[in-house]
Amino acid sequence: MKKTEFLIVGQGLAGTMLAFNMLERGIDFRIVNSANKSKASIVAAGMINPLVYKRLTKSWMVDELLPEMIWNFQHLEKILGKSFYFSKKILKPLSEQETNLWKKKITLPGFDFYIEDIVGESPVRGIKTAPAYGIVQQAGYLNLSVFLAHAESFFYKKGLLIEEDFQVTDNMDINKEIECGGYKAEKVVFCEGYHLSRNPLFNFVKMNPAKGEVLLIHAPDLSEEYILNKKVFVLPVGDQRFKVGSTYEWEDLSEEPTEKGKASILERLDQLIGLDYTIENHWAGVRPTIADRRPLLGQHPEHKNVFVFNGLGTKGVMLAPHFAGVMCDFLSGENKRLPDEVNVQRFKEIHPVT
Numbered sequence: 001m002k003k004t005e006f007l008i009v010g011q012g013l014a015g016t017m018l019a020f021n022m023l024e025r026g027i028d029f030r031i032v033n034s035a036n037k038s039k040a041s042i043v044a045a046g047m048i049n050p051l052v053y054k055r056l057t058k059s060w061m062v063d064e065l066l067p068e069m070i071w072n073f074q075h076l077e078k079i080l081g082k083s084f085y086f087s088k089k090i091l092k093p094l095s096e097q098e099t100n101l102w103k104k105k106i107t108l109p110g111f112d113f114y115i116e117d118i119v120g121e122s123p124v125r126g127i128k129t130a131p132a133y134g135i136v137q138q139a140g141y142l143n144l145s146v147f148l149a150h151a152e153s154f155f156y157k158k159g160l161l162i163e164e165d166f167q168v169t170d171n172m173d174i175n176k177e178i179e180c181g182g183y184k185a186e187k188v189v190f191c192e193g194y195h196l197s198r199n200p201l202f203n204f205v206k207m208n209p210a211k212g213e214v215l216l217i218h219a220p221d222l223s224e225e226y227i228l229n230k231k232v233f234v235l236p237v238g239d240q241r242f243k244v245g246s247t248y249e250w251e252d253l254s255e256e257p258t259e260k261g262k263a264s265i266l267e268r269l270d271q272l273i274g275l276d277y278t279i280e281n282h283w284a285g286v287r288p289t290i291a292d293r294r295p296l297l298g299q300h301p302e303h304k305n306v307f308v309f310n311g312l313g314t315k316g317v318m319l320a321p322h323f324a325g326v327m328c329d330f331l332s333g334e335n336k337r338l339p340d341e342v343n344v345q346r347f348k349e350i351h352p353v354t
């Protein structure tokens with residue numbers, strides 16, 4: 001058995017961002033990732049939206065998260081020699097009520113960084129008529145499948161990535177047995193996405209995973225200048241292809257795309273655009289959302305060698321770079337205290353493993 005300090009379980013967005021942070025700080029680790037488990041990160045559209053539309057507020061911590069996110073992904077583009085982060089404005093058709101709210105909000109300090117003045121006519125053709133249109137700045141998307149595929153081969157070539165399923169069994173003594181793929185580790189960090197909900201060590205965490213579905217369409221006459229967003233997003237990914245989504249489903253976590261999901265996306269798409277398109281692909285995945293909708297970081301309340309980095313939920317792209325850094329500071333001992341809001345200790349009532 002070879003030895004390592006940390007095993008990172010999972011090479012989705014969370015595990016990958018944590019691994020890059022650990023590599024840069026010279027922390028000894030190996031990643032184990034199961035090829036047989038689903039990965040929300042490759043289904044995700046990867047959209048970056050600094051706003052929450054409901055009351056037109058800024059997304060949680062956005063002023064802090066955005067610059068860190070941009071710096072990190074541009075830095076990783078240089079390391080991996082590939083482009084995957086794209087800045088793109090969002091064009092949002094507004095109702096009369098939304099127009100009034102938009103006009104009010106733009107006068108508030110700091111808001112003009114995120115929204116532009118409304119316009120009466122759509123700057124691109126093909127969108128159905130609305131009373132007005134709003135433009136969101138500082139938005140864009142991360143091509144997660146490109147990023148993660150390049151990260152995978154980067155770590156694999158360095159001998160840091162092993163394809164294996166880390167099994168947590170009810171009767172294992174995790175304090176003594178962190179072993180997987182020929183490695184024995186001192187500590188383990190679970191970055192398992194929504195699969196954490198089946199990990200008996202974390203059965204005290206209140207997860208609320210949400211299945212989502214996304215379509216890929218080919219729309220030869222649709223402008224690629226903006227991400228369109230009203231009840232559905234239409235995200236240009238190049239070659240006149242657009243990712244369109246998504247859905248939210250909390251009961252059926254089957255991981256399979258459904259006709260119901262497709263119909264729901266298409267109904268909303270047809271309310272937004274009036275151009276021909278063909279459907280080329282259809283995916284489903286499960287978002288790792290925590291009941292209080294905050295990330296999940298830190299040390300297991302009982303097993304001091306067991307850690308978790310999860311709960312990236314619906315806005316994983318914005319959250320992952322900052323919180324991977326916070327998690328790495330914590331693991332290296334540089335920062336001993338995590339913010340209460342994200343600390344796994346907030347769920348500290350432990351139920352016995354059954």
Ligand SMILES: Cc1cc2nc3c(=O)[nH]c(=O)nc-3n(C[C@H](O)[C@H](O)[C@H](O)COP(=O)(O)OP(=O)(O)OC[C@H]3O[C@@H](n4cnc5c(N)ncnc54)[C@H](O)[C@@H]3O)c2cc1C
Pocket residue numbers: 009010011012013014015032033034035036037038039040041042043044045046047048164165166167191192193194195196211212213214245246247284285286287288310311312313314315316317318
């Ligand atoms: C339909 C949909 C649309 C989305 N759209 C967006 C969006 O537009 N913008 C945005 O920011 N976010 C979006 N998200 C959310 C985003 O995908 C997630 O926040 C993020 O990708 C979660 O990353 P993760 O690494 O925690 O989990 P995952 O990506 O699920 O990765 C978990 C990994 O762990 C591995 N694993 C699990 N258990 C084990 C084990 N025991 N042993 C070995 N390996 C294991 C799995 O194989 C997998 O590779 C979307 C999600 C979905 C489903």
